[in-house]
Every structure is written in structure tokens, then in C-alpha cells.
Amino acid sequence: MKILSLEGVCKTFSKRWVALYNVSFALDSGEFAFLVGPSGAGKSTLISAVLAQIPIDDGMIAIDGEYIDNIPRRKIPYIRRKLGVIFQDFKLLPDMTARENVEFALRVCGYPKKLIRMKGNELLSQVGLGHKALVYPHELSGGGRQRVGIARALVHSPLLLMADEPTGNLDPHAIEEIMELLLSINKQGTAILMATHNIELIERYNFRVLELSEGNLIGDRPSRHESREHKSEGSQNDSTQWNLPEI
Ligand SMILES: Nc1ncnc2c1ncn2[C@@H]1O[C@H](COP(=O)(O)OP(=O)(O)OP(=O)(O)O)[C@@H](O)[C@H]1O
Numbered sequence: 001m002k003i004l005s006l007e008g009v010c011k012t013f014s015k016r017w018v019a020l021y022n023v024s025f026a027l028d029s030g031e032f033a034f035l036v037g038p039s040g041a042g043k044s045t046l047i048s049a050v051l052a053q054i055p056i057d058d059g060m061i062a063i064d065g066e067y068i069d070n071i072p073r074r075k076i077p078y079i080r081r082k083l084g085v086i087f088q089d090f091k092l093l094p095d096m097t098a099r100e101n102v103e104f105a106l107r108v109c110g111y112p113k114k115l116i117r118m119k120g121n122e123l124l125s126q127v128g129l130g131h132k133a134l135v136y137p138h139e140l141s142g143g144g145r146q147r148v149g150i151a152r153a154l155v156h157s158p159l160l161l162m163a164d165e166p167t168g169n170l171d172p173h174a175i176e177e178i179m180e181l182l183l184s185i186n187k188q189g190t191a192i193l194m195a196t197h198n199i200e201l202i203e204r205y206n207f208r209v210l211e212l213s214e215g216n217l218i219g220d221r222p223s224r225h226e227s228r229e230h231k232s233e234g235s236q237n238d239s240t241q242w243n244l245p246e247i
Pocket residue numbers: 013014017018019037038039040041042043044045046
């Protein structure tokens with residue numbers, strides 16, 4: 001089962017800057033893939049397009065088998081719940097504690113208060129920050145902030161986690177920690193698409209590598225793992241522990 005499919009996706013900014021040109025690829029559920037390419041290659045644009053944050057000019061994008069380009073705007077939040085995203089600069093709310101940052105993503109969906117508190121604590125524990133629930137982002141290390149970002153990205157038990165250069169602002173020790181965390185999330189069934197410039201990580205982890213250059217997909221190197229577990233059937237996340245009731 002494909003969790004993400006792009007078919008001939010094109011995006012030009014201001015009628016001049018070609019950010020994506022005829023990009024086609026698909027990700028299996030549970031797969032881990034790196035997205036690489038020089039600055040300006042189109043990596044962040046691709047992630048924004050999948051999140052339906054920017055309209056594409058041509059082509060089609062499907063998430064878990066559902067095409068997102070023609071769906072009514074009111075349905076977009078439901079599609080987004082299948083996705084999680086983390087960023088290089090974490091994008092945490094500075095005036096909120098770690099737990100409030102995670103809870104915020106649930107509050108906007110109107111879940112009951114008790115459930116929100118429970119999930120907030122649970123997710124922070126899962127990323128190893130159960131004891132730091134009440135601290136503010138500026139009191140955390142870069143690795144700690146990214147863990148909060150990851151906890152927030154997991155609130156809807158996403159089928160696909162997209163990471164836009166998630167280790168770009170981190171020291172080597174924190175990079176290791178965050179990669180281990182992403183790998184454990186992937187092992188539990190969440191597909192991961194990770195944009196990165198970090199050649200060392202790409203070579204070490206041997207996952208599939210999608211390469212963009214000036215908006216074109218110029219390379220698609222398969223995973224070098226002999227038998228990846230991502231062949232699991234069905235589109236549901238294998239993990240039951242992150243499941244929230246649909247509202
Ligand atoms: N909002 C925008 N308006 C105009 N042009 C844009 C916009 N966003 C991106 N671009 C252009 O689209 C192209 C792709 O940019 P994008 O940010 O996707 O690259 P990237 O691969 O993520 O680069 P980096 O590695 O530096 O993050 C660039 O030429 C960029 O200038």
C-alpha cells in the first residue's frame with residue numbers, strides 16, 4: 001500500500017521560479033526515505049505541497065490513496081491528520097511549555113481536556129521528555145526542542161512523518177539521539193520522508209534516497225536494507241499506542 005504518491009507534480013513560484021518539475025514517486029507505508037539535493041532544489045516545496053500548504057500547478061498528489069488536489073478545503077485538516085511534520089528550527093511556541101506545545105495540536109481539534117492531558121504526557125514520555133513537561137523551549141537543548149517537535153508531530157498517530165532538515169541545527173550527539181528516535185518511530189510503522197543535507201547520515205543508514213536538483217527528481221536510489229519491514233500490508237499504523245479517537 002502506498003502512503004504517498006506524486007504524479008507529474010509541478011510548482012512554479014511567481015511564474016518564474018521552477019521549484020518542482022514533473023516529480024513522480026511513491027512511498028510505501030512504513031518506508032523510510034531521504035530527500036536530498038542542494039539548497040533551492042525543491043525539498044521544502046515538496047513537503048509544503050504534500051501538506052497542501054501551497055497549491056501545485058500540475059500533477060497529482062495522493063495521501064493514503066486519496067487525491068488531495070481537488071478535495072474541498074474543509075477536508076484538508078482530516079487529510080493532514082495522516083501526516084506529521086518537523087522542522088530544522090523546531091517551530092515551537094516560545095511562551096508555552098513543552099507539554100502545552102504538544103497539547104496545543106490536540107486542543108485545536110477539540111478533544112476532551114482529560115484526553116489532551118493524558119496524550120500530552122504520554123507523547124512526551126515516548127520521546128524521553130516526561131520529566132521536562134513543564135519547561136519552556138528556551139530551557140531545552142536543541143535535541144530537547146526537536147523531541148518536543150516530534151511529540152507534537154505524533155499527536156494524530158500519523159501514517160507519514162515528514163522531516164525538513166530535522167538535524168540541521170543540532171550537534172553530533174543530538175543528531176544521534178534524534179535519528180534513533182526517528183528510527184524507533186519508523187519501526188512502529190510510521191513512514192518517514194526526511195529532507196537532509198547530511199551525507200554522513202544518508203550513507204550510514206542506507207535507506208532509499210530521492211534526489212532533487214532544480215526541481216527535477218534526478219535520482220531514486222533504493223534502500224540497501226535486504227529486507228525492510230515496511231512491506232506490511234494495509235495503511236494503518238502498526239502502533240496502537242498512539243491512536244486517538246476520530247472526532
Ligand atoms: N514562497 C516562495 N516564493 C518564491 N519562490 C520560492 C518560494 N518558496 C520557495 N521558492 C523557490 O523555490 C525553489 C525551491 O526552494 P525550496 O525552499 O523548496 O528548496 P530546498 O531544497 O528546501 O532548499 P534548502 O536546502 O535551502 O532548504 C527555490 O528557487 C526557492 O527560491
